[in-house]
Amino acid sequence: MNTSALIMMITAFSVVIFMTVYYFVKVLRTPPRDPKHDSYSETN
Amino acid sequence: MANKESWGSRVGLILAMAGNAVGLGNFLRFPVQAIQNGGGTFIIPYLICFLLMGLPLLYVEWAVGRFGGKWGNHSTPFILDSMDKRRMWKYIGVFGIFTNVAVAAYYCYLESWTLSYVFHSIFGTFQGMDQNQVADFFGNYMKIGSSTTGIPYESIVFWLVCLTINTYILSKGLSGGVEKAAKIGVPLLIFFGVLLAFKGITLQAGENGAINSGTVGLNYLWTPDFSSIWTAKVWLAAAGQIFFTLSLGMGSIHCYASYIKSTDDIALNSQSAGWMNEFVEVVLGSSVLIPIAIGYLGIDNVVEMTKQGGLGLGFKTLPYLFQQWGDVLGAFAGVMWFGLLFFAGITSSLAMGTPWIGFLEDEFNWKRKNAAWTFGLIVMILGLPTVLFFNQGVFDEYDYWAGTVSLVVFAMVEIILFSWVFGIKKGWHEITDGADIKVPLFYKFTIKYITPLILGFVFIFSLPDIWNTIQHTSTKTEIAQAKNPQQLLESIKNTKSNALVDLHDSMIYKGVDIMTNENLSDEQKQGIFDVREKTALYKKYTADDFGLNAFVREKEKMMWFKNISRPFLLLVFGLISFLVYRASKKRELNTKTN
Numbered sequence: 001m002n003t004s005a006l007i008m009m010i011t012a013f014s015v016v017i018f019m020t021v022y023y024f025v026k027v028l029r030t031p032p033r034d035p036k037h038d039s040y041s042e043t044n
Numbered sequence: 045m046a047n048k049e050s051w052g053s054r055v056g057l058i059l060a061m062a063g064n065a066v067g068l069g070n071f072l073r074f075p076v077q078a079i080q081n082g083g084g085t086f087i088i089p090y091l092i093c094f095l096l097m098g099l100p101l102l103y104v105e106w107a108v109g110r111f112g113g114k115w116g117n118h119s120t121p122f123i124l125d126s127m128d129k130r131r132m133w134k135y136i137g138v139f140g141i142f143t144n145v146a147v148a149a150y151y152c153y154l155e156s157w158t159l160s161y162v163f164h165s166i167f168g169t170f171q172g173m174d175q176n177q178v179a180d181f182f183g184n185y186m187k188i189g190s191s192t193t194g195i196p197y198e199s200i201v202f203w204l205v206c207l208t209i210n211t212y213i214l215s216k217g218l219s220g221g222v223e224k225a226a227k228i229g230v231p232l233l234i235f236f237g238v239l240l241a242f243k244g245i246t247l248q249a250g251e252n253g254a255i256n257s258g259t260v261g262l263n264y265l266w267t268p269d270f271s272s273i274w275t276a277k278v279w280l281a282a283a284g285q286i287f288f289t290l291s292l293g294m295g296s297i298h299c300y301a302s303y304i305k306s307t308d309d310i311a312l313n314s315q316s317a318g319w320m321n322e323f324v325e326v327v328l329g330s331s332v333l334i335p336i337a338i339g340y341l342g343i344d345n346v347v348e349m350t351k352q353g354g355l356g357l358g359f360k361t362l363p364y365l366f367q368q369w370g371d372v373l374g375a376f377a378g379v380m381w382f383g384l385l386f387f388a389g390i391t392s393s394l395a396m397g398t399p400w401i402g403f404l405e406d407e408f409n410w411k412r413k414n415a416a417w418t419f420g421l422i423v424m425i426l427g428l429p430t431v432l433f434f435n436q437g438v439f440d441e442y443d444y445w446a447g448t449v450s451l452v453v454f455a456m457v458e459i460i461l462f463s464w465v466f467g468i469k470k471g472w473h474e475i476t477d478g479a480d481i482k483v484p485l486f487y488k489f490t491i492k493y494i495t496p497l498i499l500g501f502v503f504i505f506s507l508p509d510i511w512n513t514i515q516h517t518s519t520k521t522e523i524a525q526a527k528n529p530q531q532l533l534e535s536i537k538n539t540k541s542n543a544l545v546d547l548h549d550s551m552i553y554k555g556v557d558i559m560t561n562e563n564l565s566d567e568q569k570q571g572i573f574d575v576r577e578k579t580a581l582y583k584k585y586t587a588d589d590f591g592l593n594a595f596v597r598e599k600e601k602m603m604w605f606k607n608i609s610r611p612f613l614l615l616v617f618g619l620i621s622f623l624v625y626r627a628s629k630k631r632e633l634n635t636k637t638n
Contacts, residue, residue: 001259001262001263001266002263002267004084004267004268005083005084005262005263005265005266005267005268006266008084008087008266008267008268009084009262009265009266009330012087012091012266012326013326013327015091016319016322016323016326016327017323017327019315019319019322020316020319020320020322020323023312023315023316023319024058024316024319024320026312026316026480026481027054027055027058027312027313027316027480028055030309030312030480032054033307033308033478034307037305037307038305038307038308039050039051039057039303039304039305039308040050040051040052040053040054040056040057041050041051041052041219042052042053042219043053
């Protein structure tokens with residue numbers, strides 16, 4: 001691959017993978033505010 | 045209100061939303077759009093459109109949905125009605141049910157092809173076939189009477205099976221059906237995608253008949269061509285792709301979000317689901333179809349094939365290329381490719397069923413199961429013309445009006461409602477209320493000014509295309525060229541004497557590696573493909589065995605079927621509007637009684 005294509009691809013992949021993982025991990029780590037009365041039946 | 049449904053878990057909701065967004069377009073449309081719009085440069089407008097149009101609309105649609113849910117509304121007519129009491133919003137909200145039903149009508153047929161191809165991959169149907177035979181197989185599959193397995197009316201059978209699966213899952217409820225399907229489907233499609241992407245990227249020239257390494261395709265896809273970044277066409281294509289990939293302007297996001305309580309987050313959820321879709325599209329979508337296709341067929345052939353869209357490459361070419369990896373690995377690759385397309389498809393079509401079901405549950409106190417089966421029935425009735433008259437262009441007509449134009453119109457109207465009628469102050473409060481992340485203030489300005497402007501730009505620039513579609517311009521041009529092939533010769537002559545003036549015929553007709561030839565300008569490359577295409581058409585129209593009358597009759601029949609499809613779709617829109625009218629009368633009566 002040529003350098004410009006490689007830079008372009010790695011930059012795009014890195015941004016997208018970082019944001020996807022960052023937000024998903026944040027979802028997993030954020031504790032429910034009110035587990036008894038939230039929107040999700042499994043925690044109620 | 046009878047509707048007591050809820051999501052089972054937060055992760056389940058995000059996977060369902062991501063599944064709604066991830067569709068066949070992530071793997072078939074995105075790479076083709078990138079190839080046709082400057083390769084790596086496409087990603088810059090694409091990501092800018094994602095940030096300035098995609099993410100803001102995600103915030104808006106999640107916020108609008110949750111707001112409507114507060115008042116017990118789970119379908120767009122009454123969700124919009126809860127934001128502003130003017131009667132027209134209810135009827136604009138009809139788009140949010142109509143689009144889902146009409147898109148599901150043809151999308152389930154497309155989904156059924158993937159299911160069928162999974163079976164054909166398992167049973168080794170494609171083994172020993174050459175490239176033309178695999179392409180013909182697809183053509184034959186579309187002929188209703190033909191059978192490739194011995195099952196009569198095979199394509200209809202697979203379509204009905206697919207519809208039944210969708211309806212059954214929908215009847216099991218939000219957490220018991222849709223969410224469970226997303227929890228299985230989304231991880232599996234990512235897993236299959238990662239394996240195929242690995243195989244695509246590591247493909248070696250000379251191995252199993254490959255003429256290029258996988259990196260050649262990646263190189264072509266990702267090499268920036270900054271000359272094309274300033275053309276409106278590229279931006280329009282990027283904005284369009286963001287629309288389709290995120291399932292914006294459909295009404296399904298509103299419906300899913302309406303089951304979230306007002307105290308719960310939507311900001312982080314929307315970001316997580318949106319970026320998950322981008323991961324599947326940008327990382328996996330760019331690493332499978334193009335690297336494998338270019339690896340075996342070369343850049344020029346693939347560029348020529350992508351002019352017909354991604355479906356041809358995905359269904360007519362890839363099954364043949366997988367066979368080059370041997371019987372066992374080829375079968376596995378086929379199952380993974382069509383399996384991931386099936387999961388991408390079904391998690392989207394399930395989202396299309398939910399607004400209709402929510403509407404019947406809310407307004408007419410229907411039980412989930414009954415509402416789900418009526419959805420299946422309506423999709424079957426509405427979808428039947430797309431199955432029976434696929435070759436007459438009915439499928440494409442549905443896709444254009446319901447799956448393209450309606451989305452842009454609805455999104456444009458909803459952003460105006462949110463920012464300017466409901467008011468950005470209240471709207472911003474809805475977005476940030478209960479948020480688990482700090483939403484950048486920049487988005488307040490973007491949602492009010494920039495996103496509506498981009499949507500207006502997309503709509504206005506789409507108008508010529510809408511007009512040409514109404515007028516059947518391309519079909520009429522085909523007929524005119526067939527009747528008078530001399531037109532083609534003149535056009536070829538013009539291109540040669542303008543864009544290709546310095547090039548010899550041997551380069552124009554027989555030159556290879558055109559797309560990677562640095563001595564040729566973009567205009568020349570385009571001109572060469574144009575001349576080759578027109579020459580092939582000229583040969584076809586002047587061949588002894590070409591039946592002009594039959595060709596013209598076929599094209600006229602196609603225009604007739606397309607003309608019939610339009611009022612049919614309008615009728616569906618009218619019927620849903622009538623139901624909305626009945627529901628609002630019912631509500632008024634209930635209010636008076638109480």
